[in-house]
Amino acid sequence: MPLSRHLNALLAMPAPLRLLMIGTPSRIKPNQKFLFSTCTGNYAASKYPNVAAFVLPEFRTAQLSEISPDELFKTSFLPSAPDNPLQDELTALFTKNPPTFQYAESDFYKLKKNTRVPEVCVLGRSNVGKSSFVNALANRHNNVLAYVSSKAGKTKAITTYGFGPPPLPKDIAAQAAEYKGKEDIPTHAFFLVDMPGYGYASLKDWGRNITLYLTKRAGVKGAIVLIDAEVGPKQTDLQLLELLSTAGKRTAIVLTKADKVKGGLNGLRETCIKLWDAIIEIEKKQETDWPWEREIFVTAVGARDYQVVSSTVTTGRLAVARLAGLVNDTRPKLEKNKKWTGSIVSFDDLEYAPSKEAPEIPQRTQATHTLSQSPVGPGMDKIPKDINSAFASLERASAGPHQGPHRIRPRTFGSQRPRTVAHSHARAIHSSASLRAENPRSKSQPPNSQELRDILDDFINELKFINTTGNYARNTRRQHDLRPPPPKQHDVLEEDRLNRARRLQTRFPQQTERVQAVREKREALTARKIRMREESMQEKKMESKMKEKELREALRSFEGDEPADSLFGEGSADADDSNMPLSPDTFSEAFVTSPGLKENKKQKKKGSKKKKSKGAKAEPEPLDDFEAKFSSVRR
Ligand SMILES: Nc1nc2c(ncn2[C@@H]2O[C@H](COP(=O)(O)OP(=O)(O)OP(=O)(O)O)[C@@H](O)[C@H]2O)c(=O)[nH]1
Ligand SMILES: [Mg+2]
Numbered sequence: 234m235p236l237s238r239h240l241n242a243l244l245a246m247p248a249p250l251r252l253l254m255i256g257t258p259s260r261i262k263p264n265q266k267f268l269f270s271t272c273t274g275n276y277a278a279s280k281y282p283n284v285a286a287f288v289l290p291e292f293r294t295a296q297l298s299e300i301s302p303d304e305l306f307k308t309s310f311l312p313s314a315p316d317n318p319l320q321d322e323l324t325a326l327f328t329k330n331p332p333t334f335q336y337a338e339s340d341f342y343k344l345k346k347n348t349r350v351p352e353v354c355v356l357g358r359s360n361v362g363k364s365s366f367v368n369a370l371a372n373r374h375n376n377v378l379a380y381v382s383s384k385a386g387k388t389k390a391i392t393t394y395g396f397g398p399p400p401l402p403k404d405i406a407a408q409a410a411e412y413k414g415k416e417d418i419p420t421h422a423f424f425l426v427d428m429p430g431y432g433y434a435s436l437k438d439w440g441r442n443i444t445l446y447l448t449k450r451a452g453v454k455g456a457i458v459l460i461d462a463e464v465g466p467k468q469t470d471l472q473l474l475e476l477l478s479t480a481g482k483r484t485a486i487v488l489t490k491a492d493k494v495k496g497g498l499n500g501l502r503e504t505c506i507k508l509w510d511a512i513i514e515i516e517k518k519q520e521t522d523w524p525w526e527r528e529i530f531v532t533a534v535g536a537r538d539y540q541v542v543s544s545t546v547t548t549g550r551l552a553v554a555r556l557a558g559l560v561n562d563t564r565p566k567l568e569k570n571k572k573w574t575g576s577i578v579s580f581d582d583l584e585y586a587p588s589k590e591a592p593e594i595p596q597r598t599q600a601t602h603t604l605s606q607s608p609v610g611p612g613m614d615k616i617p618k619d620i621n622s623a624f625a626s627l628e629r630a631s632a633g634p635h636q637g638p639h640r641i642r643p644r645t646f647g648s649q650r651p652r653t654v655a656h657s658h659a660r661a662i663h664s665s666a667s668l669r670a671e672n673p674r675s676k677s678q679p680p681n682s683q684e685l686r687d688i689l690d691d692f693i694n695e696l697k698f699i700n701t702t703g704n705y706a707r708n709t710r711r712q713h714d715l716r717p718p719p720p721k722q723h724d725v726l727e728e729d730r731l732n733r734a735r736r737l738q739t740r741f742p743q744q745t746e747r748v749q750a751v752r753e754k755r756e757a758l759t760a761r762k763i764r765m766r767e768e769s770m771q772e773k774k775m776e777s778k779m780k781e782k783e784l785r786e787a788l789r790s791f792e793g794d795e796p797a798d799s800l801f802g803e804g805s806a807d808a809d810d811s812n813m814p815l816s817p818d819t820f821s822e823a824f825v826t827s828p829g830l831k832e833n834k835k836q837k838k839k840g841s842k843k844k845k846s847k848g849a850k851a852e853p854e855p856l857d858d859f860e861a862k863f864s865s866v867r868r
Contacts, residue, residue: 347450351424359429463493
């Protein structure tokens, strides 16, 4: 349309509608690729400018820094690669030799042995995006490597995938003798292990399997912990980080679903602050070093815009390659967060200390745990005590999200003594006493009534959380009551059969009709048979009633005055004759004891004696009517 005609048409329109035709620029949705732009030109326009990772601030007062991919990759390089940019090298490392599925097992003890190929496991809550992360690293979008679902609990086994170039033939030949009969010959440079999720819809023995895997598996070089950026870290995530820190495993934290975070960069920053605070707390508890990457990597592998996916997936690749030991890291060593180094004062010492000076108490020796990297062997038969308690809390976590204020609080790993009522009591008073210790008055004067009331309140609050058997049972019962009823079990086989039948019916309508007709005919026949059987039974019943009636009448006519009903037992006259079955025994008895018949018999006997005396020439007397009838009935 020429411009002048366009303008004329525009002017002819009512003024409020003109805007619609022109189109308002504010309606255009911002393209997601600007959110994760790696181009400095778009820096001002982007929502998450150049975010690849956040770095843990060394001091609590430091500004939070988010770092660009350039900065992130600057200090890292692949030793075996030529001088390409690291991003390209990482893409080649993860995709050139197509990644393949290796094996999957739901039980740790059934896993194939692997002591040589470095393994990196991907851990996180159900539905956080672990399997999507594995697919994205492999650059698989349509032809998926790991199964993904929007429903939680899709991955149900420890699933291993091979990544990276195959080992050189000469290396394999050199190690062939060692591998023979013990382990598979490797096809890739490293393994990535997709784990079942924990939390909602997790597997029952997830805690056991994961603890065994992290502490006993020789090939495990590190763990990628995925945390949903939209939801932030949960209690179960922190329990896992605590377990990793206790096991001393190298750990990288990756935020997923960054594209879904409300509040953009600020939202991400808030999640990171929460995470850092928690990590610092976990680090403080550990005596031994916990080698966790100091960055929190940001990814959005499920974003709709492919450019967003590809720019953030390189960040994930860097995290994995670092843990697998394939990337050299030249970052300067950071000083570990400072821990409390003073002595630990017990309640008794504090309360009954003779002087105001701090008492001299020998420092407690802390057990250190060094985890062997060897496969399951004599030294690894038992999981260290600290890890066992972490394992217990993970077991509880794997049972589902806790509800209400009565959940069991995770035990601190440093504490070796079991929590008893008395001990908790002491702790409750101790905490109040230590608070009072800060107040100079409290050391010299006894506590006033308000303070005593506070102490009592503290104590009662503490008691509520004590893990006694009674409390535990009560809490379990309460949780059980709160739990929604289990979903109805589907009969999968039956459903399959019905679906198949439905499909066949639509495919073969004529045959279906014929089958339907035959079925109807068969049903009609069966119904007819049943009806006929019922009718014949009815007839038989009627017949037997008629016979009985006839019999009674015959008896009555034979007896004359005597009522025939007396023959059938006491009270039979009152009873309804038609309903009185006449059993053969009763009948024969009645027959035998009938006075008329007795006389008849006597006469017969006399007659037969006479006949015997006269000889056997006499003719047999003919049976009268009654006898003839009865003999037929008895037959
Ligand atoms: N928007 C968005 N969605 C994502 C992202 N990553 C994963 N998802 C979606 O999250 C859902 C769960 O993904 P999965 O990869 O199956 O999660 P999982 O952690 O393996 O889950 P389980 O196997 O149940 O433990 C899927 O619908 C994915 O498409 C992301 O970065 N952004
Ligand atoms: Mg999965």
